Each structure stands twice: as C-alpha cells, then as structure tokens.
Amino acid sequence: MSSTTLKRTSSSLSSRDYQDNRGKRIKTSPEKSLPTGGKHTAKQQQPGILGKMGRVVSNFLNITPSSSQSSSSNLRSNNIPSSSQSSGTSDIDSVLQPHSGGSLALYNSYDQPTASGSSIQTLVDGYAGLSKENPVDITDDDDKSITEIIPPSRLIAQAAAASSSQNTPQIYPSLPNNQNQDLLFPESFSNRKPQSNNQLPTPANSQEDLEISQTSSNHQYLNKRNSQNESTALNHVNDRNHASSSTTNHQSEIIKLASFSHHTLKKQLSRPDVRLQTPPQTKKGWEFPRNSRSPSSSSTGSNRSYSRRDRKDRKFRSNIRSQQDIVSRRLSNYFKLISEASDQQGDERAGASARRVAKMFSGEVKSAGPAAEIAMKYFSRNGKDSKEAYRALMGVVAPKQTTLEDKTTPSTPVFSVSNKKVISQKAKQKAANFSAFKFEDQLKVLKGIQEEDEKKEREIEAKLKKPKVPTSLSPDQEAKVSNDLNDPRFTARIPKAQCDAKNIRRLKPTTWLDDEIMNFYGEMMVERSKSIGRKIHFFNSFFYQKLSENGYDSVKRWGKKFNLFDMAAIVFPVNIGNMHWTACAINLEKKRIEYYDSMGDYSGHRHNVFKCVREYLKQEHQLRKGTPFDFTGWEDDFNEKTPQQNNGSDCGVFSCQTLEMITRGRDTKKGFEFDASSMSFFRRLMVWEIGNGKLEPRTWGNPSV
Amino acid sequence: MSGADSDSEPEVEGLKEEGKIVIMMKPTNHEPEVPFKVKQTTPFEKVFKAFEGKLRVDQGSYQYQYNGQRVYDDTTPKMLEMKIGKRYDIDAHLPQFGGQCIDRD
Numbered sequence: 186m187s188s189t190t191l192k193r194t195s196s197s198l199s200s201r202d203y204q205d206n207r208g209k210r211i212k213t214s215p216e217k218s219l220p221t222g223g224k225h226t227a228k229q230q231q232p233g234i235l236g237k238m239g240r241v242v243s244n245f246l247n248i249t250p251s252s253s254q255s256s257s258s259n260l261r262s263n264n265i266p267s268s269s270q271s272s273g274t275s276d277i278d279s280v281l282q283p284h285s286g287g288s289l290a291l292y293n294s295y296d297q298p299t300a301s302g303s304s305i306q307t308l309v310d311g312y313a314g315l316s317k318e319n320p321v322d323i324t325d326d327d328d329k330s331i332t333e334i335i336p337p338s339r340l341i342a343q344a345a346a347a348s349s350s351q352n353t354p355q356i357y358p359s360l361p362n363n364q365n366q367d368l369l370f371p372e373s374f375s376n377r378k379p380q381s382n383n384q385l386p387t388p389a390n391s392q393e394d395l396e397i398s399q400t401s402s403n404h405q406y407l408n409k410r411n412s413q414n415e416s417t418a419l420n421h422v423n424d425r426n427h428a429s430s431s432t433t434n435h436q437s438e439i440i441k442l443a444s445f446s447h448h449t450l451k452k453q454l455s456r457p458d459v460r461l462q463t464p465p466q467t468k469k470g471w472e473f474p475r476n477s478r479s480p481s482s483s484s485t486g487s488n489r490s491y492s493r494r495d496r497k498d499r500k501f502r503s504n505i506r507s508q509q510d511i512v513s514r515r516l517s518n519y520f521k522l523i524s525e526a527s528d529q530q531g532d533e534r535a536g537a538s539a540r541r542v543a544k545m546f547s548g549e550v551k552s553a554g555p556a557a558e559i560a561m562k563y564f565s566r567n568g569k570d571s572k573e574a575y576r577a578l579m580g581v582v583a584p585k586q587t588t589l590e591d592k593t594t595p596s597t598p599v600f601s602v603s604n605k606k607v608i609s610q611k612a613k614q615k616a617a618n619f620s621a622f623k624f625e626d627q628l629k630v631l632k633g634i635q636e637e638d639e640k641k642e643r644e645i646e647a648k649l650k651k652p653k654v655p656t657s658l659s660p661d662q663e664a665k666v667s668n669d670l671n672d673p674r675f676t677a678r679i680p681k682a683q684c685d686a687k688n689i690r691r692l693k694p695t696t697w698l699d700d701e702i703m704n705f706y707g708e709m710m711v712e713r714s715k716s717i718g719r720k721i722h723f724f725n726s727f728f729y730q731k732l733s734e735n736g737y738d739s740v741k742r743w744g745k746k747f748n749l750f751d752m753a754a755i756v757f758p759v760n761i762g763n764m765h766w767t768a769c770a771i772n773l774e775k776k777r778i779e780y781y782d783s784m785g786d787y788s789g790h791r792h793n794v795f796k797c798v799r800e801y802l803k804q805e806h807q808l809r810k811g812t813p814f815d816f817t818g819w820e821d822d823f824n825e826k827t828p829q830q831n832n833g834s835d836c837g838v839f840s841c842q843t844l845e846m847i848t849r850g851r852d853t854k855k856g857f858e859f860d861a862s863s864m865s866f867f868r869r870l871m872v873w874e875i876g877n878g879k880l881e882p883r884t885w886g887n888p889s890v
Numbered sequence: 891m892s893g894a895d896s897d898s899e900p901e902v903e904g905l906k907e908e909g910k911i912v913i914m915m916k917p918t919n920h921e922p923e924v925p926f927k928v929k930q931t932t933p934f935e936k937v938f939k940a941f942e943g944k945l946r947v948d949q950g951s952y953q954y955q956y957n958g959q960r961v962y963d964d965t966t967p968k969m970l971e972m973k974i975g976k977r978y979d980i981d982a983h984l985p986q987f988g989g990q991c992i993d994r995d
Contacts, residue, residue, distance in 0.1 A: 699985050835989070
C-alpha cells in the first residue's frame with residue numbers, strides 16, 4: 186500500500202485500525218474481497234461494515250443472505266434503500282449512492298452499533314447453507330474448490346477472532362469510516378476543499394517537475410494535509426458526542442504515525458482504486474480526450490481526486506508533446522531552482538544569470554540576454570523563423586533526440602495549406618530574381634520574335650501575291666501591238682512558221698485562235714528552249730489531227746530528223762473538231778503524258794489523246810529503236826488544276842501559255858502561274874511576241890526566263 | 891535499219907532519167923490527191939497554184955506541210971532535201987480554229 190492510503194486512514198486511527206480499514210477497503214471491490222480479506226482477523230470490530238462485507242462475500246458466492254438480515258436492517262434504518270435481498274453488487278451500489286445528508290449523516294448511520302452476529306459466522310453458515318440447500322453445486326465443485334476460495338485454517342481463525350471480538354467493546358472508527366465514505370463519496374469533501382486549496386500549495390506540473398521539488402512539496406503537502414484531517418476529525422468527534430479518551434489517544438498516535446510515515450515512505454502519491462465501484466467513464470474511440478469527470482465528482486470533487494485526475498490527463502497529454510518541450514521545461518525549472526537557491530545564498534548575480542538561462546529554456550528569448558539574441562539572429566538570418574531558430578538553439582544546447590513529433594511528421598514536405606503557401610511564396614521570390622521570369626524582358630523577346638515572324642510572313646505573302654502576270658505591257662509595246670493588230674500588211678516569219686495580218690488579228694479579244702498562231706508560238710518556244718538549253722520538240726497543230734485521223738503511218742516521218750526519246754518534253758497543241766484548243770505534253774523526264782483542257786474535260790477527249798499518244802510512242806519506239814516502248818512508270822496525267830477559261834474564245838491562249846510554261850521547265854504539278862483574269866494581257870503579249878518573233882522573258886514565272 | 895527503210899520514200903520508175911520528183915499533194919479534207927512532177931529547183935508556188943486550180947479553191951486556202959514542216963511558196967524541193975526519182979507527200983491542211991464556243995454550233 187502506498188503512502189496515500191496510509192495518510193488518509195491514519196489521520197485518526199491507530200495502526201491496527203488502519204490495517205483493518207485497509208483490508209476492509211480492499212474488500213469493497215468484489216473481485217479482491219476473498220483472497221485478501223481472509224488475512225485480517227479484526228474485522229469483527231466493525232460489525233456494520235463487516236456485515237456488509239459478509240453480504241458481499243455471500244452474494245459473491247451466490248448465497249442468499251438470509252442470515253445477514255441484521256446488518257441489512259441496520260442499513261435499512263439509515264435511509265438506504267434496502268436491496269440486500271437482491272444481488273450483492275446492487276447492494277453495494279446502493280451503499281455507494283450519494284447520501285442525501287452527506288458523508289456526516291452516513292457516518293452517523295454507520296456509527297450505530299449492531300448486535301448481529303459476525304459476518305464470518307454468516308459466511309460459514311452460508312457455506313453450510315449452501316451445502317444443505319444446493320448440494321449438487323458444491324459436489325460438483327469439490328471440497329477442494331472451497332478450500333481454495335477460503336482456506337479452512339483462515340476460516341477458523343476468522344471465526345475465533347469474531348467470537349473474541351464480541352466480547353470487546355465496539356469502538357467504531359470515526360475518521361476511518363469518514364475517510365472511507367469520503368473516498369467513496371468524494372463530493373462530501375466539498376466543504377473542506379477550498380480550505381485545503383488555500384492552505385496547500387499544489388505542486389505545479391508534478392508529473393514533469395524534478396523529483397526534488399516534487400518530493401519536497403509532497404512533504405509539505407502531506408504534513409499539512411494530515412494536520413488538517415486531524416483537526417476536522419476532532420471536530421467530528423466533538424460534534425457527535427461519542428468522543429472518548431481512546432479516540433483522542435488514537436489521534437495522538439496517528440499524528441506520530443503520520444509524521445513517521447511520510448518520512449519513511451517517499452513514494453509518489455497514488456490513490457487506491459476505489460473507482461471500481463463507480464464504473465469508469467469509458468472513452469469512445471472517436472471521443473476527444475477531455476478532462477471528463479463523473480457528474481457527481483465534477484461538482485464537488487475533492488482536491489486530491491481532482492489534482493490526480495488532472496495529473497493523469499496531463500500525463501496523457503504529455504505523451505503527444507515533443508520530448509524537446511519536456512526537456513526544455515525541466516531544464517528551465519531546474520535553472521529556476523538554481524536561481525532560487527543562489528538567491529537564498531545571497532549570490533544575486535548567479536541567481537539572475539540562472540533565471541535568464543531558465544527563461545531562455547522556457548522560450549522567453551526576448552529577455553534571455555545578448556548571447557541568445559545573437560544566436561537567434563544567426564539562425565533567423567539563415568532563413569529560419571523564431572520557432573525553428575529556437576529549435577536550432579536547443580539543438581546546439583542539447584543533443585537531438587528522436588521525438589514522437591519527428592516520427593509522426595514526415596520529413597518530406599507533404600501537401601498542406603501552410604506548406605503550399607510557403608512553397609508558393611518561395612517560388613515567387615525565386616522567380617522574381619530569375620531573369621527568365623521577368624515579365625517585361627520576356628515580353629520584349631516575344632515581341633521581337635513576333636515581329637520577325639510577321640516580317641517573314643509579309644515577305645512570303647508578297648512573293649505569293651506578286652502578280653505572276655502583269656496586267657499590261659509597257660506603253661510603247663502597247664502602241665506597237667495596237668499597230669500590228671491593225672496593220673493589213675503585217676507579216677511575221679520565223680524559220681518554221683509564218684504569221685500574216687489575217688492570223689494576227691485572231692489575237693484580238695473574243696476571237697478564236699487559228700493554227701498559224703499556235704504553231705508560230707510553238708516554234709518560238711522551241712527557239713527559246715534552244716537558247717536555254719532545254720531539249721524541247723514542238724509538233725504543230727496538225728500532228729494530232731493526222732495521228733488521230735490517219736494513224737501512226739501518216740506521222741511516222743515527222744520524227745525522222747530528231748531523236749524523240751532524247752527530248753525532255755514533246756509538246757503539241759490539240760485541235761478538237763476545229764472547235765477547241767487543248768494542250769498535250771509528253772513529259773519524258775517525269776514519264777507523264779500530260780493533257781490540259783481549259784474547259785474541264787472537253788467531250789471526254791483526254792482518253793482519246795492518251796490512247797493516241799501511247800500508240801504513237803509505242804510505234805515510234807519500235808520504228809526508231811527496234812524495241813517496244815517501256816511504259817512502266819508512265820502515267821496519264823489529266824491536270825485538274827488547269828486554269829479554266831471564263832469565256833468562249835480563250836482556249837487557244839490557255840493552251841499556248843500552258844505549253845510555254847512546260848517548255849520553260851515548270852512542273853505544272855506545282856500549280857499554274859496564270860488564270861483567266863490575265864487572258865487579255867496574254868493576247869496582247871502574244872501579238873507583241875509574234876511581232877517580235879521572240880518570246881518575252883517570263884519575269885513573273887518560276888523558273889523565270 | 892528496217893525502220894529507216896520503211897520510213898524512206900518510195901521510188902518511182904523512170905523518174906530518175908527525167909531528173910524529176912513526184913510531189914503528191916494530200917489534202918486532209920478528203921479531197922482527191924493530186925500528184926505533180928517537179929524539178930528540184932522548182933518553187934512550190936507553182937505546185938500550190940496548180941493544185942488549188944485543180945481543186946478550184948481560192949489561193950491560200952490550204953496550208954502545206956512536209957513532215958510537219960511548213961512549206962512556203964518560195965520553198966524548193968532541194969531546200970527540203972527531196973531527191974530525184976522519189977515521191978514525196980505534201981500535206982494540204984485547211985486552217986484550224988479553236989475557241990470552244992458551244993453556242994456557235
């Protein structure tokens with residue numbers, strides 16, 4: 186047993202009474218009642234409580250307490266609800282219920298002497314009764330089991346003690362009972378609690394204090410407490426008029442004992458587990474830990490129980506506190522003690538320094554002195570806030586220990602609102618210093634890039650929009666063209682072609698073109714191709730007519746004077762039904778038979794053209810080379826992108842210009858350089874070219890020649 | 891060179907002794923062919939006039955070509971490398987027109 190029990194009970198009791206009370210109090214818990222209770226022989230001295238004990242024991246053993254009627258009637262007379270006939274636990278509950286008259290009334294009720302027999306006897310009788318009434322149960326359990334529960338020797342001893350106690354005068358313990366009831370009903374301390382609060386210095390943070398201070402305060406506490414209990418006990422005794430010389434003797438003994446006990450027993454305060462009767466308020470898993478007390482004790486709880494519970498809670502809280510805090514607090518307390526001690530010794534300077542150190546440990550670094558300030562500045566300059574700096578300081582003073590906090594908080598930064606804020610702020614600061622993120626500079630760079638892009642785009646657009654075909658000739662050219670068109674004696678002649686006035690007038694707007702112009706123009710292309718080094722052959726407009734009407738034999742001698750298969754391209758205009766001019770080109774470089782029609786696909790003539798051209802190539806190759814023509818890789822290309830005429834007269838111009846483009850070396854797959862809008866210009870240009878006998882250089886085309 | 895042989899113009903008997911060339915005028919508009927005997931130095935103007943007179947068409951109605959080459963009035967067979975004793979074809983083409991106006995037909 187700890188010193189607490191001793192102190193409480195010994196305040197107004199003799200050591201023997203204390204022993205009895207201790208055993209008795211232990212017996213209040215039904216689980217412990219039997220094995221420990223048997224040791225004590227002096228139970229007979231308190232028949233009231235012993236009777237209760239007997240009931241408890243008998244109830245515990247499923248004995249109907251018929252023989253303990255006396256004690257139960259005793260209780261019943263004291264306004265305690267009689268539940269002795271029912272189960273023992275409910276009886277105890279009834280006893281433990283708050284008494285309406287307070288502990289004093291209850292104490293008085295228990296003070297009445299009872300004439301009933303000893304509880305041990307009832308216990309023995311109960312056993313006998315048990316064996317009589319329910320033999321089956323006992324025999325089932327064997328005798329051994331009974332002896333195990335209560336050794337027979339102890340039973341005998343107890344019975345003997347009971348018989349002896351009946352002779353002795355009943356001295357009812359005044360204070361032990363009171364104390365007991367007070368402990369059972371802590372609210373009865375309410376009237377004394379403020380006194381003790383005023384008088385006694387309660388140890389602050391006793392759990393965390395140094396043991397020196399703890400023990401010393403405990404000494405004081407115990408002393409004062411005992412004296413106070415003594416005085417109150419005296420008061421009670423006087424009030425009750427039951428005071429006797431024996432009780433006063435007891436008290437004097439108790440004082441001695443108490444003064445002895447707390448010198449010898451220096452264990453920490455602890456309270457006996459009297460709360461077993463009042464079911465402890467179990468905390469649910471989801472409940473927040475709180476300073477929860479039972480409703481009865483919360484209002485009038487004694488100072489002791491209050492502080493103890495508080496301490497218990499604090500112990501629980503201290504677990505989740507960091508070890509660093511605890512250590513620092515202890516250190517600060519320690520230094521406080523040192524400062525007090527040095528103050529007492531008269532060394533004020535040492536005391537002040539110690540106080541300063543204590544303050545430093547308790548976190549009040551503002552007044553900790555220059556050294557701590559310097560340290561704090563150093564740490565804060567390295568980007569630590571006050572808390573971190575303090576911790577670093579602590580790390581310098583004390584070695585780092587792994588705390589619960591370190592274990593619970595992961596070292597790697599996790600997402601949280603505070604973390605996010607800090608990270609974003611840091612990133613912003615970093616970005617502000619980083620040149621790549623300076624908005625204005627980047628804007629300038631971007632603007633420069635954009636301007637460059639726009640410039641390039643404008644150039645490209647200008648190239649694309651550059652009029653492939655000029656809208657008009659130069660004024661003197663225009664004048665000559667007009668003159669030529671109206672000259673009746675106009676005649677133009679090149680080695681292989683001739684153009685007269687009646688032909689040149691065919692180039693007037695909205696008139697059809699004839700073969701003379703087509704062939705003249707074709708011959709001009711051949712002349713030009715010679716000058717630019719391209720091997721081009723031009724068949725005149727009658728080639729296809731003869732080929733399609735009379736077959737290959739009619740034109741077999743047309744390729745006699747040149748090697749057709751050595752040419753880059755063979756071009757010829759195609760006259761369809763003396764109505765329509767189209768253009769055809771045998772592209773030997775790209776192995777294509779190209780056909781261009783400015784009127785869509787006029788009467789589906791392309792198939793005939795391709796057929797004739799293939800026949801011609803085949804026969805010609807057979808005739809000239811002696812081997813059949815290899816058509817692998819050759820394709821018939823009807824160019825869908827051919828510019829289309831928007832009237833009924835320009836097809837000859839379209840054909841001429843298309844052939845001119847091809848002989849110039851432009852791949853028509855890449856697009857055409859003219860359209861119907863420039864036909865009037867081309868008519869006048871052709872007049873100019875025919876009159877000149879030479880093609881004008883195409884400055885707008887690609888390749889430009 | 892079989893190709894060359896087949897490509898060569900046929901010879902006419904008795905012409906070599908005369909020292910002349912046969913010019914076969916071949917109109918493309920289904921008119922009858924008209925042969926002429928000419929000397930190497932005779933300009934084609936005489937042939938064309940005779941041909942047009944035979945066919946009773948206006949002068950300059952036809953355009954004459956030899957193997958795709960334009961034959962003018964002042965051209966002589968020697969200029970076209972025609973050899974004595976052989977027959978040569980001269981195509982007489984009517985002029986071609988084109989403008990593609992469907993409405994006209």
